[in-house]
Amino acid sequence: MGRTILSVDDSASIRQMVMFTLTKEGYTVVEAVDGRDALNKVKATPVDMVITDLNMPHVDGIDLIQALRADPAFKFVPIVMLTTENTVERKDAGKHAGATGWIVKPFKPEQLVAVVRKLLG
Amino acid sequence: MDAQKQLFREEAYELLTVLEGALLDLEQNPGDGENIGKVFRAMHTLKGSGAMFGFDDIAAFTHTIETVYNLVRDGKLKVTQELVSLTLKSCDQIRAMLDASLKDSVADTARTDIITMEFQKYIPAEGDTENPDQGPGPSCEENPSAPQARLMTYRIRFNPHRDLFANGTNPVPLLNELQGMGECSINCSMQDLPGLDEMDPESCYASWDIIMTTQAREDDIRGIFIFVEDTSDLSLETIQDGPAYDHDIEYKKVGEILLDRGVIARDDLDKALGSQKRIGEVLLDAGVVDRTQISSALAEQEQIRALRKKRAAVEESSSIRVPAQKLDDLVNLVGELVTIQARLTQFAAHKNDPDLAGIAEEVERLSAALRDIAMGIRMLPIGTLFSKFKRLVRDLSHELGKDISLVMEGEETELDKAMIDKLSDPLVHLIRNSIDHGIESSAARVASGKPSQGTITVSASHSGAYVLISITDDGKGLDTEAIKAKAMEKGLIPPDAALDEHEIQGLIFVPGFSTSSTVTSVSGRGVGMDVVKTGIESLGGRVEIRSAKGYGTTITLKLPLTLAIIDGLLVAIGNEFFIIPLGVVVECVDLTDDDIKHAHGRHLIKVREEIIPYIHLGRHFGLTGERPTIEQVVITELGGSRIGFVVDKVVGQHQTVIKNLGRMLKEIDGVSGATIMGDGTVALILDVNRLVGQVEAGEATSVCGGGSPAGLKITSPINKSAA
Numbered sequence: 128m129g130r131t132i133l134s135v136d137d138s139a140s141i142r143q144m145v146m147f148t149l150t151k152e153g154y155t156v157v158e159a160v161d162g163r164d165a166l167n168k169v170k171a172t173p174v175d176m177v178i179t180d181l182n183m184p185h186v187d188g189i190d191l192i193q194a195l196r197a198d199p200a201f202k203f204v205p206i207v208m209l210t211t212e213n214t215v216e217r218k219d220a221g222k223h224a225g226a227t228g229w230i231v232k233p234f235k236p237e238q239l240v241a242v243v244r245k246l247l248g
Numbered sequence: 249m250d251a252q253k254q255l256f257r258e259e260a261y262e263l264l265t266v267l268e269g270a271l272l273d274l275e276q277n278p279g280d281g282e283n284i285g286k287v288f289r290a291m292h293t294l295k296g297s298g299a300m301f302g303f304d305d306i307a308a309f310t311h312t313i314e315t316v317y318n319l320v321r322d323g324k325l326k327v328t329q330e331l332v333s334l335t336l337k338s339c340d341q342i343r344a345m346l347d348a349s350l351k352d353s354v355a356d357t358a359r360t361d362i363i364t365m366e367f368q369k370y371i372p373a374e375g376d377t378e379n380p381d382q383g384p385g386p387s388c389e390e391n392p393s394a395p396q397a398r399l400m401t402y403r404i405r406f407n408p409h410r411d412l413f414a415n416g417t418n419p420v421p422l423l424n425e426l427q428g429m430g431e432c433s434i435n436c437s438m439q440d441l442p443g444l445d446e447m448d449p450e451s452c453y454a455s456w457d458i459i460m461t462t463q464a465r466e467d468d469i470r471g472i473f474i475f476v477e478d479t480s481d482l483s484l485e486t487i488q489d490g491p492a493y494d495h496d497i498e499y500k501k502v503g504e505i506l507l508d509r510g511v512i513a514r515d516d517l518d519k520a521l522g523s524q525k526r527i528g529e530v531l532l533d534a535g536v537v538d539r540t541q542i543s544s545a546l547a548e549q550e551q552i553r554a555l556r557k558k559r560a561a562v563e564e565s566s567s568i569r570v571p572a573q574k575l576d577d578l579v580n581l582v583g584e585l586v587t588i589q590a591r592l593t594q595f596a597a598h599k600n601d602p603d604l605a606g607i608a609e610e611v612e613r614l615s616a617a618l619r620d621i622a623m624g625i626r627m628l629p630i631g632t633l634f635s636k637f638k639r640l641v642r643d644l645s646h647e648l649g650k651d652i653s654l655v656m657e658g659e660e661t662e663l664d665k666a667m668i669d670k671l672s673d674p675l676v677h678l679i680r681n682s683i684d685h686g687i688e689s690s691a692a693r694v695a696s697g698k699p700s701q702g703t704i705t706v707s708a709s710h711s712g713a714y715v716l717i718s719i720t721d722d723g724k725g726l727d728t729e730a731i732k733a734k735a736m737e738k739g740l741i742p743p744d745a746a747l748d749e750h751e752i753q754g755l756i757f758v759p760g761f762s763t764s765s766t767v768t769s770v771s772g773r774g775v776g777m778d779v780v781k782t783g784i785e786s787l788g789g790r791v792e793i794r795s796a797k798g799y800g801t802t803i804t805l806k807l808p809l810t811l812a813i814i815d816g817l818l819v820a821i822g823n824e825f826f827i828i829p830l831g832v833v834v835e836c837v838d839l840t841d842d843d844i845k846h847a848h849g850r851h852l853i854k855v856r857e858e859i860i861p862y863i864h865l866g867r868h869f870g871l872t873g874e875r876p877t878i879e880q881v882v883i884t885e886l887g888g889s890r891i892g893f894v895v896d897k898v899v900g901q902h903q904t905v906i907k908n909l910g911r912m913l914k915e916i917d918g919v920s921g922a923t924i925m926g927d928g929t930v931a932l933i934l935d936v937n938r939l940v941g942q943v944e945a946g947e948a949t950s951v952c953g954g955g956s957p958a959g960l961k962i963t964s965p966i967n968k969s970a971a
Contacts, residue, residue, distance in 0.1 A: 136257060137289065137293060138297045139255060140252060140255045140256040140259050140300070140301060141300060143255055149898060158441050177488050180296075182288070182292045182293075183289070184285070184286070184289060188671075202414070202416075202450075203415075203416055203417070203418075205416035205417065206416055211292060211299075212294075222478060222727050225414070225415050225416070226415065227415050227416040227417055227475055228474070228475035232296040232297075232300060233296070233299035233300040233614050234300070238608075240332040244425070245416075245422065245425055246416070246418065246421060247421065248418065248420055248421035
C-alpha cells in the first residue's frame with residue numbers, strides 16, 4: 128500500500144471513478160487530463176503505476192506509453208490502458224508501445240482493483 | 249453513484265458545448281483535422297463514460313456517431329454541411345437524453361433511432377470498421393467463477409521470456425494471485441541463469457513450476473496470466489487424479505511423475521529402480537534430471553498426498569451426535585476451570601516464585617484454548633433456525649392471501665446453540681409482524697409501483713463479538729403519524745410530546761402498543777413487540793428499528809456470540825464486586841464533590857456538555873461503607889439513552905463466566921447472574937436494563953437503613969421477591 132498511481136484520462140468522470148475506487152483501496156492517485164499533462168506530472172511526482180486512456184487530445188495514450196517507456200525511470204513501471212476500444216490492433220499497438228495490460232470500458236470498480244493488485248501486488 | 253452520475257452529466261453538458269463549437273468551426277473549414285479530432289474524442293468520451301455511469305442510451309447513440317467520425321478522421325469520409333447539421337441535431341438529442349435522465353424518464357427514442365439511421369448511411373455496408381464492443385478483453389474478472397464441486401490439481405509451467413520486465417510486469421503478484429486461488433506449491437527454476445559476467449540484470453531468467461489444487465476453472469487460472477501471455481510460455485495441464493487413484497492416499501512415485509512429464513524415459517527409470525538408493529538421488533546421479541526437476545516433482549507428490557489426506561479426513565470426520573446436555577456440562581466445567589485458573593494466576597503473582605508463575609502461565613494459555621474450543625463446539629450455523637421460517641412464510645402468506653418470498657443471507661453465521669434456541673420465538677414474531685403488518689396486499693403493492701411479490705430478507709452477520717440479525721421487509725413501513733396518534737390515545741405519551749422519527753418508531757416496543765386496529769390470528773393484538781424486545785435484551789442483545797414510510801422496515805438484533813462467557817467491566821462498591829456487561833459501557837468518568845454540588849441534589853452529571861442522569865449503586869443496593877472522595881461513574885448506553893452508574897472504583901475488564909443465581913434467587917430484579925472471581929469471591933452481574941427500569945419507575949429507591957449484616961444487601965428487591 129501507499130503506492131501512487133497516475134490516472135490519465137480526459138474524462139473527469141472516469142478520473143473520478145478511478146480516484147474513488149483506488150483511494151478507497153489505500154492507493155494514492157494523481158490525475159492528469161491528457162498525455163501532455165501526464166508527462167509533466169511524472170516529472171514532479173514519482174509514480175508506481177500508470178493507468179491511461181488512449182484517445183486524448185495533445186499527446187494520446189499510445190504516444191504517452193512510448194514516451195514513458197523511453198524514460199529509464201519508467202522502464203519497469205506497469206502501464207495499463209483504459210480504453211473503450213477493444214480491437215486487436217489497438218491492443219497490439221498498446222502492447223507494442225510497452226503497455227503492461229489493458230482494461231476495457233465500461234469496467235467495474237472491482238475489475239480495476241483486481242488489475243492494479245495484479246500488477247502492483 | 250448518484251454524485252458520479254451528476255458529475256458525468258456536468259461533464260457531458262460541457263462536452264456538448266465544446267462539440268457544438270467544433271462543429272460550427274468545421275462547417276466553415278471542413279478539412280480541419282484538429283476539430284475533427286475534437287468531435288471524435290468528445291463522442292468517444294460520451295460513449296465510454298456514458299456506459300460507465302449507466303447512460304446506456306447515450307453510449308449506444310454516440311457509438312454510431314463515433315464510428316462515422318472515425319472514418320472522417322481516417323480520411324475515408326468528407327465533412328459535409330449535411331453531416332455537420334446531422335451531428336448538431338445529435339447534440340440536441342444527447343442533451344435531451346441528459347435532461348430526461350434527471351427526471352428519470354427517457355428521451356424520445358424514435359428520434360434517436362431516426363438520427364442513428366441517418367448516421368448509419370455514412371458507414372460503408374461491409375461494416376469492417378465497426379468492431380464488436382464486448383469481445384473477450386481483460387474481462388477475465390467479469391465472469392464470476394462458478395466453482396466446480398471437486399478440487400482439481402493443475403500442473404502449471406510458467407516460463408517467461410527474457411523481456412518480461414520490459415513492459416512493466418512483475419511476476420511476483422501473479423504468483424501471489426495464484427496462491428490466493430488455491431493451494432499451491434511453487435517451485436522456481438533458475439537453471440537458465442547464466443554466469444554473473446553474462447547476466448543481463450534486466451532480463452528474466454527464472455521459470456516456475458506450480459502445482460495447484462483449486463476449485464477454480466482452467467479459464468480463471470489462465471486469466472491470471474492474461475497480460476503476460478505474449479511474453480511467456482504458459483502450459484497448464486490437469487494432473488490425472490481420478491477415482492482410480494483414490495483408493496490410496498499415496499500418489500505416484502517421483503519416477504512415474506518424471507516419466508509422465510517426459511523428463512525421463514522408462515529405461516532410465518527401470519535402471520534407476522534397480523539400485524537401492526532413493527529414486528530421486530539415483531536419477532540425479534545418473535544425470536538425467538537436475539535438482540530443480542526433482543524438487544518440483546517432489547512438491548507435486550507432496551501436494552497430492554496432502555489433498556488425498558484431506559479428502560479422506562473429510563469423509564471420515566463428518567460429525568458425531570452428542571446430547572446437548574453434555575456440551576453444556578463441558579462448557580460449565582470449562583467455566584470452572586477458567587475460574588480456578590484465574591485463582592492460580594493470582595496466587596502465583598503473590599508468591600513471587602518463577603517456577604509457579606511459569607506453570608500458571610501455561611495453564612492460563614491452555615485453559616484459554618480449551619475455552620475457545622468448548623465454546624466453538626456449541627456454535628451452530630444460524631441457517632438451522634432460518635430454514636424453519638420458509639414454511640412459516642409460505643403458510644402465513646397463503647392464509648393472508650399475500651405473495652411473499654423469503655430471502656436468507658448469512659445462514660452460515662455461527663452462534664451459540666443456547667442463543668439460537670432462545671432466538672426462535674422473537675424471530676418468528678418479527679417475521680409474523682412483517683408478513684401481517686409490513687407487506688401490503690399484491691393489489692396495494694402494484695398500485696404504489698412496487699413488484700407485486702413482497703420480499704422479506706432475513707440475514708445474519710458477524711460484527712466483532714456480536715452477531716447482527718436483521719429482518720427486512722419491503723412493505724409499507726411504519727406510519728409514524730399513526731403510531732404517535734395511537735400512543736397518545738393509549739396514554740403512552742403525553743399529548744404535547746415532541747418526539748423525533750426515531751423515538752416514535754421506538755414506541756412500538758412499549759408494552760401494550762398495537763398499530764393494527766384489527767386483531768388477526770397471525771400477529772395477535774400486537775402485544776408482541778415489547779416481548780421481543782425484552783426477550784432479546786435478556787440475552788444481552790439489543791433491538792434497533794429503521795423504517796421509511798412506503799419503503800419498508802428493517803429490524804436489527806444485535807446479540808452477543810455466546811451466553812456463557814461475556815466481557816464485563818468489574819467494579820467495586822465497598823467490599824462488593826459487580827460486573828457491568830462491557831457491551832453497554834460507553835465510558836468511565838470521575839464523580840467529584842464539585843460535580844455533586846453543581847447538580848443541586850439531583851443525580852445528574854455533566855459530561856462534555858451532555859447532562860447524564862446516574863444511579864448511585866451503593867445507595868440503590870443499600871451498601872454501607874465509607875464513600876471515597878472521588879467516585880467513578882460508569883456511563884452506559886441502552887436504547888439510545890445514556891445512564892451513569894456510580895461505583896467506588898472501576899477495577900477493569902473481566903472475562904466473566906456467567907453463573908446462574910439458582911432457583912431461590914432467580915427473581916431478583918436488577919441482577920442477571922453471578923460470576924466467581926479468581927480469589928473465589930462472587931461478583932453479581934448487573935442487569936442494567938432492569939436497574940434503569942426500576943429507578944425510572946421509582947419503585948426501588950427505598951434504601952435499607954444501616955446495620956444490615958455483611959454480605960449481599962440487595963434489600964428491597966429480595967424482600968419483594970420473597971414476599
